[in-house]
Amino acid sequence: DAKTTQPTSMDCAEGRAANLPCNHSTISGNEYVYWYRQIHSQGPQYIIHGLKNNETNEMASLIITEDRKSSTLILPHATLRDTAVYYCIVHSANQAGTALIFGKGTTLSVSS
Amino acid sequence: NAGVTQTPKFRILKIGQSMTLQCAQDMNHNYMYWYRQDPGMGLKLIYYSVGAGITDKGEVPNGYNVSRSTTEDFPLRLELAAPSQTSVYFCASSQGQVRYGYTFGSGTRLTVV
Numbered sequence: 481d482a483k484t485t486q487p488t489s490m491d492c493a494e495g496r497a498a499n500l501p502c503n504h505s506t507i508s509g510n511e512y513v514y515w516y517r518q519i520h521s522q523g524p525q526y527i528i529h530g531l532k533n534n535e536t537n538e539m540a541s542l543i544i545t546e547d548r549k550s551s552t553l554i555l556p557h558a559t560l561r562d563t564a565v566y567y568c569i570v571h572s573a574n575q576a577g578t579a580l581i582f583g584k585g586t587t588l589s590v591s592s
Numbered sequence: 593n594a595g596v597t598q599t600p601k602f603r604i605l606k607i608g609q610s611m612t613l614q615c616a617q618d619m620n621h622n623y624m625y626w627y628r629q630d631p632g633m634g635l636k637l638i639y640y641s642v643g644a645g646i647t648d649k650g651e652v653p654n655g656y657n658v659s660r661s662t663t664e665d666f667p668l669r670l671e672l673a674a675p676s677q678t679s680v681y682f683c684a685s686s687q688g689q690v691r692y693g694y695t696f697g698s699g700t701r702l703t704v705v
Contacts, residue, residue, distance in 0.1 A: 524694070579650060581637065582634040
């Protein structure tokens, strides 16, 4: 059963911020939110993760709502190379020995 | 630093043939995973391992077998290949701690005819 809900596709103009939403209304207290992306035909790439605080790294920012039922991945200045499928995943840090479960993700198309 | 290496990159099998997909990592990661990805779909977990000598089934294990005799290697065996196993196979590894993500290989594209 999918633990997250993401839009099937989104468009973004090059140079603008891309805001990718994710709903995870059944998230439990010990579950993290992870974001990965998959550029065409390549293996998925880790982007960022968070528990309840907002997080930022060199690739993106992750905004998690106070009730933790949804989050937004922000690519501040999207480029054509950011065109990819973006996966939002929830996973418990206590589930030692289990693996990330990927859904269908959001296909982000960045155009010039 | 090679990361996760998968071989071969492409393979065509006839129905009923067998083969082994190789996966090796040089990061001393304890955790390793095999996923398959059908066209237009997300990744499905086949098998995973939390360390040498320990393996467990994922969502779609039927038709596959794995072994983990060393920390570095995690081969995936297909016995009696079927057209339904046509897919792209990805191997991944991780340190098993939350703050580290998975590192994926570049995939093996398998066609069963």
